[in-house]
Amino acid sequence: MTSILRLRQLEALLAVANHGSMTVAASELGISQPAVSRLLSDLAKEVGFAVYDRKDGQIVPTQEACFLLPSIRQVLELMQRIADVSHEITKRRAGHIRVACLPGFATSHLPDVVATFLKERPGVSMTIEPDRPERILEWMIGEQYDFGITDGFAGHPSLESSSVEIRTVCVFPRGHRLAGRDVVAPADLLEEKIIHSRRDSEFFGRLSSAFQDAHVALNSHIEVRQFTAACELVCRGAGVSVVSELDAVQFRERGLDFRPFLPRTPHVLSLVRPLLSRPSMITAEFMTSFLKSLNPYLECYPDTGL
Structure with a gap:
């Protein structure tokens, strides 16, 4: 078999096998009955054997086609899963975010930010790895994490960073x-x-x-x-x-x-990420949410003349 089978051909065979009727299969697929017949005819040419017989007024898959049906179901379920996940990613409701942070952040401010963010995005998962600044720098240079929260960052050519001053x-x-x-x-x-x-x-x-x-x-x-x-x-x-x-x-x-x-x-926080690795849409959204969470702590100090 040198050519590539088309998903629509597989959908047609599965629909006919499920319903025993080209008319019902056509209705399910939203196409005409001749179109279903043509898809099955093309499929038979591709695989090199007949894929259905007529028996007692019904369309039934051949024995050879029956061997294909479990794999066809798996393929179509996988394709649907890919379509569903793609939709979730587009809507920022799926994905995985890897965050490296200072140890104190892992037990103080960050948990509230993460919990709120994930509550609205049940398909998103996250890895949080706390460690000292030197280790965070190594991880970010090696692109092992998507986003880093550290301090004392002096800059690095392979990393993009922004600094915020916390009261x-x-x-x-x-x-x-x-x-x-x-x-x-x-x-x-x-x-x-x-x-x-x-x-x-x-x-x-x-x-x-x-x-x-x-x-x-x-x-x-x-x-x-x-x-x-x-x-x-x-x-x-x-x-x-x-x-x-x-x-x-x-x-x-x-x-x-x-x-x-x-x-x-002020305590200067540095938010860093790999320069050459474009952040995923969900990572970029989390970074924005995290920055927004810092706003209450960036307010001006009381005006005392000091």
Whole structure:
């Protein structure tokens, strides 16, 4: 068999086998009876044997054709599945998204964004892989993930990136004396034990500069990698911290309170993706949704003159 069978020929044979009538088959397929007859005649020429007989006024598939019917059903079901999935993809209701992110994001802000996004798209699945920035960079360069959420990104020729500045706040246990302030500045933390991010992080560099510029010593107490870890420690009375408001809001119901920190010391998030790999429509839509979710945390700081 050197030629390629046409799907319409297979549909015609299956319809005739199901109904035993070319008239009914034609009605099901939405074509004329002669068109069905022609499709079956062409199919017989392609396969090299008769595909139907007439018996007691009905059309019945030949024994040889009966051997083909299970495979024909599988092919047609697969083609329908492809058509259905294609429709879902077009409507942004199907697909798979691979996201690499900072560990804190995997347990703080991202879950709400993902849950809302997937609730409206039941056919979409997702992989979320948290790790340190260095590892995320390796994954994105290797095109192992569609979208990365990281910080301290210095740029790479194979990656496209955009940066957003997230407002930071000073977090403290509920009932703390700092709750009486509208904003918190380094001078307000002179006697406080400070829980802060790693000393080699860009954010700690900016925070340290804010204290130096205010001529206030930063009373380092505990050094952590993640803002969520800092919030956990603050909830337990181990000190106070300056963290992204994205993380702070997750701990409100656990006895943590916070106020804007001044001078402005934003946490810079970098959203990265492979430059040469075009994102799928559903990935692009998720990236847009994620960016939109950050809007409440990009608002201006209170105007205090600092």
